Amino acid sequence: MKPDNLEERLQNLPTRGVPDAWRDEILAAARVAAPVRQVATGNRATSAGLTPWWRVWLWPCPEAWAGVAAAWCMILGLHLVVGRSERSLASQSAPPPVPAQVWMAFGEQRRLLAELDLSPHASVRPPPSLVIPRPRSCRQPGTFMA
Amino acid sequence: MQSADNVERLYDTHASALFAFLLNLTRNEADTRDLLQEVFVKLARQPDLLAGARDERAFLLRLARNLFIDQMRRRRTREKNYERLGREDCPLFAPSDDPDEAAFRSMVSEAMDELPAEQRAVLHLKLWAGLTFEEIAATLDMPPNTAASRYRYGLDKLRHLLRPLYDEIKRT
Numbered sequence: 001m002k003p004d005n006l007e008e009r010l011q012n013l014p015t016r017g018v019p020d021a022w023r024d025e026i027l028a029a030a031r032v033a034a035p036v037r038q039v040a041t042g043n044r045a046t047s048a049g050l051t052p053w054w055r056v057w058l059w060p061c062p063e064a065w066a067g068v069a070a071a072w073c074m075i076l077g078l079h080l081v082v083g084r085s086e087r088s089l090a091s092q093s094a095p096p097p098v099p100a101q102v103w104m105a106f107g108e109q110r111r112l113l114a115e116l117d118l119s120p121h122a123s124v125r126p127p128p129s130l131v132i133p134r135p136r137s138c139r140q141p142g143t144f145m146a
Numbered sequence: 147m148q149s150a151d152n153v154e155r156l157y158d159t160h161a162s163a164l165f166a167f168l169l170n171l172t173r174n175e176a177d178t179r180d181l182l183q184e185v186f187v188k189l190a191r192q193p194d195l196l197a198g199a200r201d202e203r204a205f206l207l208r209l210a211r212n213l214f215i216d217q218m219r220r221r222r223t224r225e226k227n228y229e230r231l232g233r234e235d236c237p238l239f240a241p242s243d244d245p246d247e248a249a250f251r252s253m254v255s256e257a258m259d260e261l262p263a264e265q266r267a268v269l270h271l272k273l274w275a276g277l278t279f280e281e282i283a284a285t286l287d288m289p290p291n292t293a294a295s296r297y298r299y300g301l302d303k304l305r306h307l308l309r310p311l312y313d314e315i316k317r318t
Contacts, residue, residue, distance in 0.1 A: 006301070006304070006305055006308070007273070007301065009250075010254065010273050010304070011273050011274070013239045013251060013254060013274075014239060014240040015162075015166035015238060015239055015240065015274050016165070016166060016169065016237065016238060016239060016240050017162050017165070017240070018161045018162050018164075018165035018182070022161075022179060022182070023157065023161070025183070026157065026161075026179075026182060026183045026186050027150075027153065027154055027157060027186065029183050029186070029187055030150075030153050030183075030186040030187050030189065030190035031150050031153075031190065033187040033190050033191050034150070034153075034190040034191060034193075
């Protein structure tokens with residue numbers, strides 16, 4: 001048998017056709033499958049070009065991103081709670097506001113002290129020495145200044 | 147969006163070729179039906195699947211072959227000897243009124259069953275889908291030289307298997 005002969009003979013063999021009954025069944029299955037996909041995905045576009053950017057960004061592991069977001073929410077919540085309690089503690093321990101009259105009286109006192117030179121700094125100043133030292137040339141050995 | 151009309155058009159245009167190819171690969175009519183349905187369900191679900199395809203027929207044959215490989219992998223995890231168990235005596239060719247021709251077709255069908263799946267796929271695409279070696283190579287993910295050599299080996303094996311019958315037909 002010549003090779004070309006066999007090839008030609010084989011090529012001329014008619015393959016079986018697809019059974020007619022399958023057409024309706026397969027197309028019905030395809031029709032059912034198509035809307036299921038659209039409903040399941042909602043507004044999400046099936047082609048990559050129409051997919052929202054944030055879906056593309058989050059896609060690899062949405063659970064992990066959700067976990068990170070939850071952790072940040074917890075941290076923020078704790079921060080807010082702790083900050084509020086600290087502010088309330090600070091407001092409780094602060095002294096009451098000083099009235100304006102007290103400040104005025106205090107200012108008056110300071111002014112009087114300055115006039116009398118009886119301020120606390122003035123009282124601790126050493127008294128002036130009464131002995132006037134002689135020139136060094138007039139000093140005698142054994143004589144000490146008081 | 148891939149409309150239902152478009153899926154119907156694709157079915158009417160390519161279903162016969164896909165059926166023959168899948169039947170040759172699976173040698174089982176039920177599996178062929180499942181895979182053929184899977185192809186068109188996939189087309190309905192993914193409307194832009196054929197958007198970048200230059201040749202619809204080649205693309206669909208490739209898709210069918212990939213689905214067949216997936217099915218084989220799934221099956222092999224369950225039953226190692228599926229390739230033998232799953233096959234049944236299903237003819238690849240249309241029946242003929244001529245007894246000699248019918249015998250020849252039956253013999254070819256059986257001989258095809260003896261070939262490895264890779265050679266069977268190449269032979270089918272070359273002989274009955276009318277693809278070139280370049281197209282076969284693109285469809286089956288292999289270099290064109292490999293496709294050509296598999297075709298040659300497959301044809302030689304077929305010739306060897308069919309020789310007794312062919313000689314007998316020639317004598318009578």
